[in-house]
Amino acid sequence: MGFTNSSLVSYVNLSPNYNVRTQSKITKITVHHTAGVGTAKRYCDGFAKASRKASANYCIGYQGEIGMSVEEKNRAWTSSSSWNDQRAVTIEASNDMVGDPWHVSDATVASIINLSADICKRNGIPSLYFDGTKNGSYTWHCFYAATACPGPYLKQITPYIVERVNNILAGGGPTPTPVVPTNPYKKPTTTVKSGSTGESVKWVQFQLNLYGYGLVVDGSYGPATTNSVKDFQGKNGLTVTGNCDMKTINALDGTPSGGSFVYGGIDYCHTFDPVYYGSKYPDLAQAFGTDQDALFKHYIQFGIKEMRQACATFNVQVYAATYKDLRDAFGPLNSKTAKKYVDHYNTNGYAEGRIAI
Numbered sequence: 421m422g423f424t425n426s427s428l429v430s431y432v433n434l435s436p437n438y439n440v441r442t443q444s445k446i447t448k449i450t451v452h453h454t455a456g457v458g459t460a461k462r463y464c465d466g467f468a469k470a471s472r473k474a475s476a477n478y479c480i481g482y483q484g485e486i487g488m489s490v491e492e493k494n495r496a497w498t499s500s501s502s503w504n505d506q507r508a509v510t511i512e513a514s515n516d517m518v519g520d521p522w523h524v525s526d527a528t529v530a531s532i533i534n535l536s537a538d539i540c541k542r543n544g545i546p547s548l549y550f551d552g553t554k555n556g557s558y559t560w561h562c563f564y565a566a567t568a569c570p571g572p573y574l575k576q577i578t579p580y581i582v583e584r585v586n587n588i589l590a591g592g593g594p595t596p597t598p599v600v601p602t603n604p605y606k607k608p609t610t611t612v613k614s615g616s617t618g619e620s621v622k623w624v625q626f627q628l629n630l631y632g633y634g635l636v637v638d639g640s641y642g643p644a645t646t647n648s649v650k651d652f653q654g655k656n657g658l659t660v661t662g663n664c665d666m667k668t669i670n671a672l673d674g675t676p677s678g679g680s681f682v683y684g685g686i687d688y689c690h691t692f693d694p695v696y697y698g699s700k701y702p703d704l705a706q707a708f709g710t711d712q713d714a715l716f717k718h719y720i721q722f723g724i725k726e727m728r729q730a731c732a733t734f735n736v737q738v739y740a741a742t743y744k745d746l747r748d749a750f751g752p753l754n755s756k757t758a759k760k761y762v763d764h765y766n767t768n769g770y771a772e773g774r775i776a777i
């Protein structure tokens with residue numbers, strides 16, 4: 421059977437990270453989550469770097485757009501299992517907020533369903549089934565590696581995805597792609613809080629409604645807005661104040677929560693995620709709870725030199741072990757040199773597509 425590619429793709433940037441598929445038939449679909457918020461372009465462009473040593477057949481952005489990174493005739497490097505990926509078409513789906521439960525937007529879910537049905541049709545897969553093992557035709561990354569992927573939300577809705585795909589294969593129509601509305605108001609540049617009025621409040625209310633809060637967008641920051649902000653902060657590992665500070669504003673906007681952790685002129689967003697840091701180390705959770713500023717201060721003062729891991733995608737030991745050029749430049753990894761490695765990743769390594777996990 422000849423392999424084809426999906427016509428649902430709107431962006432292509434082919435990755436060098438693949439093997440020729442040796443299996444003659446595609447029999448599985450594996451949906452991953454990106455553990456971040458981004459566009460299909462961003463993820464395809466990331467996989468297009470050889471140094472990344474990873475890829476996926478398709479990447480779906482947080483607004484549901486579909487990109488192609490590896491053609492279906494080739495085996496992508498996605499699921500930590502040659503056995504799986506030789507048989508599967510793999511899909512990396514963006515989250516629409518960072519942290520538990522690693523939520524995925526309705527638009528992205530609709531694209532997962534429509535793309536999966538398209539893959540089944542073109543490859544002669546009669547229907548999808550998931551049975552919680554690698555034997556199913558729909559599989560998870562965590563069957564093969566110690567990872568949380570695809571995250572609690574995509575795990576929870578797996579039966580729904582499978583059911584919708586099978587509905588399409590049985591002759592039902594495609595799943596409508598919800599339109600993600602663009603916020604027409606100007607994003608605030610400073611804290612908005614109880615008593616505030618005007619366009620910046622409307623921006624906050626509009627954004628909260630994307631997460632299902634159902635507020636009236638009236639530009640008046642009253643108790644309903646305050647309570648919604650409190651709820652959102654609690655669910656996203658932010659300090660619960662009811663005031664919409666810049667961290668909350670950025671979280672509402674889908675900006676990773678580590679986006680504003682700057683110290684000494686270096687933005688540590690690529691190595692520090694307060695939610696990850698606080699949940700990985702019980703001693704820190706006990707001392708600081710979910711206070712992101714306190715966690716960041718600890719990271720700067722102690723965490724870096726103690727070589728603690730503070731985000732899901734950067735481990736300084738792996739980083740130092742992987743790159744000889746860095747060891748030559750900074751010396752062997754120890755409590756004195758650790759900061760050089762961490763700083764390098766934030767200022768250069770991440771942008772260069774280096775891997776550290």
Ligand SMILES: [Zn+2]
Binds near residue numbers: 452
């Ligand atoms: Zn994965």
